Amino acid sequence: MENLDQFDILIIKELEKDGRMAYSTIAANLKISNTMVHQRVNRLMEQGILLGIKPVINEKKAGYDWGSFTGITLNKDQDSTRIIEELKKIPEITECYYISGLFTLYIKISARNHEHMRKILYEKIDNIPGISKTDSIMELGCAFKRNVSL
Known part of the structure; x- marks a missing residue:
């Protein structure tokens, strides 16, 4: 985890709760700037640590039993x-x-x-x-x- 600092980890944990959460909400929850959240998420994606923010599909409910x-x-x-x-x-x-x-x-x-x-x-x-x-x-x-x- 040498590429991750405390703020990176906290931002990732917020996104795990709800990937649709607005960056401004994450910023308010963590008491940091919206710009910092945006920059950190972009950097984490560029580094390949975050592979994307996508929906998690429940295969069974989608008809794949x-x-x-x-x-x-x-x-x-x-x-x-x-x-x-x-x-x-x-x-x-x-x-x-x-x-x-x-x-x-x-x-x-x-x-x-x-x-x-x-x-x-x-x-x-x-x-x-x-x-x-x-x-x-x-x-x-x-x-x-x-x-x-x-």
């Missing part, structure tokens, strides 16, 4: 960049990680129902050249999700 965590084994690990670009084209894949162990990549998939999940896995993902196999664990609900503590 099925979720899976899916490990992907590649024929050749050096094909991962090309395969990741293909995975990005599938909108139901919301996260993709490089991992160690049995798989090369681990993805999070959201689907409307079991038939939709089957089509994503068998008709989209399995048709990407270079993917050897997938292994999915069905998600039964999120107990909690949060940012790292600053």
Whole structure:
């Protein structure tokens, strides 16, 4: 956290409460200037510490009742960049990680129902050249999700 000072952390914590909060409200809450908040948020975004301020969608309430965590084994690990670009084209894949162990990549998939999940896995993902196999664990609900503590 060498790039973050006390004000950066306090501003981030205010934004975590409500990403739509006006900078003037954050400034008033923290007893600092509106300009300081604006400059700090811009700097945090330029540095890549804040990746953006976006809505958090509840997939279940949006009609995506099925979720899976899916490990992907590649024929050749050096094909991962090309395969990741293909995975990005599938909108139901919301996260993709490089991992160690049995798989090369681990993805999070959201689907409307079991038939939709089957089509994503068998008709989209399995048709990407270079993917050897997938292994999915069905998600039964999120107990909690949060940012790292600053």
